[in-house]
Amino acid sequence: MGEPRQVPGEVPAGPVPFVGRGPELDELTARAERARVIRVGGTGGVGKSALCRHWSADTGDRFTGGKVYVDLADYRVKGATGVGDAIADVLRRNGVAEEHIPAALSARASLYRTRLSDPVLVVLDNVLDAAEVEPLVPNSAGSLVLVTSERQLAGPSLTGTRPLVVRSLTAAESVRFLGELCGAERIEAEPEAALVLAGYCAGLPLALRLVAARLNHRAHLTIARLNAELADESRRLERLSGPGETVSAVLDNSYRALTGDEARLYRRLGLLPVRDITIELVVAAAEIEREEAAELLAVLVDASLLEEIGADLFRLHDLVRLHAKEKAGTQDDPAESARMLQRLVGYYLAQTAFADRAIMGPNRLRIVDLEQAIAGYPDPFGKDDTDGRAIEWLTAHRANLLAVLRAVAERGWHDKTWQLAELLVPLYFNRRYLDDWVEATELGAVAAEAAGRADAEARLRSVGSRACTDLGLLERAKAELDRALALAEASGHRVLLASVWEFLGRYWDKVDRAEAERAYLRSIQLNAEAGEQRGVGLGQLYLGGTLHALGRIEEALAVLGQALTALDGDARMRGRARMALAAVHAGQGRDELARVEFEAAVEVFTDRKTFHYRAQAQRALADIALRQGDLAVARENLLAVLDYQEQTGGPAVAELRRELAELDG
Incomplete structure (x- = not known):
């Protein structure tokens, strides 16, 4: 009798160190219980192969037929992949003599399945097409095929499966990874610089390994000095390199497979100064039809050059964005970046103008010409924001809007x-x-001054003073208001001047309430002279709060x-007026009257999605509940306020946590 056939054990050992993949390993294990083929996806260099190799090592004796490994990149020729050659090599490695290996692909695949008759793990690396997978799927029960690919794949064995997407490492995981590669002492010597370096590598293990190799090769190279080399975005990919390997080369493999239109959109996305990408944004900035945009974005997702993070919501990995931008710089008209930004800012100006009108109404003080901003664009929100769509849209696009604002300010527009x-x-x-708020209004005010628009500068400096006041930056708030007052007085714009006096009152409420009363009375007078009834109502609202604080209850x-x-027709501001009345009642010990008013205000602010003022009312309701001994209601309201403060970076988080701990204790 001959020797027993040797069980293959071909899957290479996973690279070390291996950090932060617990959730992916757990999901792979769970899926392996019910799946025949699992596609492992993600951006090039993110660690798809490493994940599969480490998981393979932990499977013990589950696969009694052994473990087969094929890197399809080794069999790629121009325009095709030699799958038959790959199968032939597997057969040779598993004891099949050359004379028994048939010539036809179908016959080789049949023999392959016959030889792999026991449960086997097959790892197929660097797959480009489902046709590369099908011939390598064994028939034996209990077998599993792991497929790593940067593309979406569609084929009989892959039908109904969704990819297990390998994510980028977090900042903490990236620093730990660097520590494992370079030595903990080196990271501990420059912890802040190590965190910056991790950020430059954007959580990509390939990039982290390359920079670690540079550090290890040059013992006297500090992390801070390496960061200085990588700080320039235009050369970062070039410098994220090691002996024979670069991040750009990995991404180039995916880029070369794109068609002309696909590659063009990819490059254009790299020019956008935004983090989150929507189909509507692409339609506006790239000037293509919605259907075409959706199709091209889907292709980029399939190629793992773009992440789909939500319904019609996409994001470029930071290093992929640099790669796309680099390609645009070498292949496209240099003026295209400016044209893309022009179209993008036009889109965002129109959308924010529609949102402003829906949320604040058509008649509030504005320096911007709304009609000019929205010309040529459809209204996505309607005339008011009773359903909250406009404020939710602004919130969802908040980071993009600030990024675009920075970009246009940098260009001097x-x-x-x-x-x-x-x-x-x-x-x-x-x-x-x-x-x-502070950053946006400062950028706007500086730009308004440069444009010679004193009215816009006055408006933005006065509005920005409110954020400074809330942050406790009182000296800065006062300086902004002094400048705004001088500009508004010189402009002859009575309603603008009234508004500045109102913001002065808000400042003086923190410093000197007698001065606040004077400021509000001046604002009320100017608004009345201009026939601005809503402005009169606002001044009265704030004046009422000041008089209450001064003890002048009646x-x-x-x-x-x-x-x-005066505020009839403005539900949000009437809600605030009711909240002010409730505060007066509460101050006089009339808690039941106060509770009714505060609860009504919460309902209004919830409907209008005005969460800042809702949180104020909930804070007051918590205080009333505490006085009445209703700890459950107090806790419910304090938790709601804490949630708001945490989401918005408010200053009361620690105090609220302490209060809740005392209630729970």
Whole structure:
């Protein structure tokens, strides 16, 4: 009798170190219980092969027929893949003599399946097409095929399967990975620089290995110095390299497989200064039809050059974005970047103008010409925002909007900068992203000054002062208001001047309430002279709060009653007036009257998705509940306020956690 046939054990050992893949390994194990073929996807260099190799090593004796490994990249010829040659090599490695290997692909595949008659693990690396997979799928029960690919694959064995997508490493995982590669002492010597370096590598294990190789090769190269070399985005991919290997080369493999239109869109996406990409955004910026945009984006997702992170929502990996931008720089007209940004900012100006009108109404003070901003664009929101779509859209696009604002400011497009900054005001009034608010209004005010638009500068500096006041930056707030007041007085714009006086009142409420009263009365007078009833109501609302704080209760109640009348038709501001009335009642010990008003305000602010003011009302309801001994209601409201503060970076997070801990204790 001959020797027993040797069980193949071909899957290479996984690279070490191997960090942060617990969730992926667990999901792979779970899927392996029910799947015959699993596609492992993700961007080139993210660690698809490493994941499969490490998982293979942990399978013990589950696959009694052994483990087969084929790297299809080794069999790729121009325009095709030699799958038959790959099968022949597997047969040779598994004891089949050359004279027994048939010539035809179908016959080789049949013999392959016959030889792999026991449960076997097959790892197919670097697959480009489902046709490369089908002949290598064994028939034996209990067998499993792992396929690594940067593309979506469709074939009989892959029908009904979704890819297991390998994610980029987190910042903490990336730093740990660098520590394993370079030695913990080197990372501990420059912890902040190591975190920056991890950011430059964008969580891509290939990039992390390449920079670690450079550090290990040059013992005296500090991480900070390496960061200085990588800081220039235009040369980062070039410098993320090692002996015989670069990040660009890995991404080039995927890029070369794209058609002309697909590659063109890929390059254009690299020129966009935004993180999140929607189909509508691509339609506007690239000037293509929606159907074509959807099809091209799907191809880029299939090629693992673009991540689909939600319904019609996409994102470029940071290093992929640099690669796309680099390709655009070498293959496209240099002016295309400016044209793309022009179209993108036009789209965002129109959308934010529609959102502003829906949220704030058509008649509020604006320097921007709304009709000019929206000309030629369809209205996606309607005349008001009772369903909250406009504020939710602004919130969803918040990071993109600020990125575009920075980009146009950097290019010196002053008019577009101040216009977009002013149109972001409804977002900041309603969602209170205070740091964004300060940056956006400062960019806008500087641009307005450069454009010679004193009215826009006054508006933006006064609006920005409110965020500074809320952040406790009182000296800066006062400086902004002094500048805004001088500009508004010189402009002769009475309603603008009234608005600046109102913001001065908000500042003085933090510093000197007698001065706040004077400022509000001046604002009310100017608005009345201009026939601005809503402005009068706003001044009365804030004046009522100041009078309450000064202990002039009857005057406060009278002025707040007047505010309710003046604000008729503005549900949000009437809600705030009711909240102010509730505060007066609560201050007089009339908790039940206060509770009713605060609950009504919460309902209004929830309907209008005005979460900042809702949180204020919930804070007040929590205080009433505590006074009444209703700890459950107090806890419910405090949790809601904490959630809001955490989401918006508010200053009361630690205090709220302490209060909740005391309640739970």
